[in-house]
Amino acid sequence: MKVLLADDDRVFVEHVSTRLREKGHTVTVAVDAMQAFMFAMKNLPDVIMLDINMPGGTGSDVLKKLKLSAKTSHIPVVVVSSEQDPALDAHVQKLGASRFLRKPLRFDALYEALERQAVGNLPK
Amino acid sequence: MAVPSAAAGKDSRAPQRPERPLDVLLAEDCALNALVGSTLLEQLGHDVTHVSRGYDAVRAFECEAFDIVLLDLELPDMPGLEVAQRIRAVPSRKYAPILAVSAFVSPERIEAMSAHGIDGYIEKPLRTATLRVMLARLMSPEAANPASLRPSLDPPVDGEALLQEVGGDRELLCRMLQLFREQTAKLVVELGVGIRSKDAQRIGAAAHALKGVIGNFKLGGAYHSAAHLEQSSRSGQAVVPAEYDRLITEIGALRRELNALEGSLERL
Secondary structure: OEEEEEOOOHHHHHHHHHHHHHOOOEEEEEOOHHHHHHHHHHHOOOEEEEEOOOOOOOHHHHHHHHHHOOOOOOOOEEEEEOOOOOOHHHHHHHOOOOEEEEOOOOHHHHHHHHHHHHHOOOOO | OOOOHHHOOOOOOOOOOOOOOOEEEEEOOOHHHHHHHHHHHHHOOOEEEEEOOHHHHHHHHHHOOOOEEEEEOOOOOOOHHHHHHHHHHOOOOOOOOEEEEEOOOOHHHHHHHHHOOOOEEEEOOOOHHHHHHHHHHHOOHHHHOOOOOOOOOOOOOOHHHHHHHOOOOHHHHHHHHHHHHHHHHHHHHHHHHHHHOOOHHHHHHHHHHHHHHHHOOOOOHHHHHHHHHHHHHHOOOOOOHHHHHHHHHHHHHHHHHHHHHHHOHHHO
16 A cells, blocks of 8 residues: 655654555655645555644644545545544544544554555555 | 652662562452452462552551552552552561552652652553563662662563564664654754743644654653643643753653663564
């Protein structure tokens, strides 16, 4: 699968991108909100992992834009965040996120979510 | 961080041999947690006496010389910290470390634990590896030496679990550790600038990023301090310089711990 990882935590991104590549997946990394939207439009990934707190605009804005654009609205977005706000889950699902996962996050849990979302989105 | 007060002034403890079966007093009110705790401890070869109330824990400790106390901090009849304090007040022939078990850990709580004579803590849910390492650490001859100042009550980084989490890829873990050093150094500077310029947004962003980077390795004092700093800056509270100092000290300790882990990676 083609995965876009949008997260400014470089340690986390190094971990997840390496593990995904080891499993044979194609990974693009965005480290701020603007990059995340640009790379999504350019690469049209099968699934996007989006950290809701990123520099250069909020993840919520990126999510809204992705869901408004005809080119990207079908791409499942798995939102991750270390925010403790209990309302965040419902908030991002309302904006169109397919899944919400709270950090700290085990790789296996994230992988399972990405794979499950991507499967529904792969060309038949 | 404060040195555990109860460690001072009690030097009658004989050095413990590792691998020795311990007499453990387990104070836990939830039946399921008690079962899990007892089973894990018995699997490690220890003898367990279980009580469900703080009052019973103090009574049991008065009657029998336990090697160590595993204390759930959320008992129904008495605050956990008070149970610890009462256990400390019991005159006993040997010093028994108190290992707190809690689902709610924060920087203030760690300090309060330390002030009430608790020697270490584990966050719920209990894991065998963490429990084994903490028991070994608290029962080691070094821990029995009152002159050895333990800087933190934190459970240590679980190297085996970390390596497993990165799929056994040692090179990847080394790259993550290198990035951890770079990122924490950068973010600590950023946090300092925010604090000097009283820029709440900058403090919140830097503390949030630090929390994330630290959380990749360990949920201990440094993680909770960063989370606390993020929280207080976002809710408009003034950042107390002591909070910043504590976070810096904890990050330093974590960095040393991770450096040591990197040095021992080949043996894992």
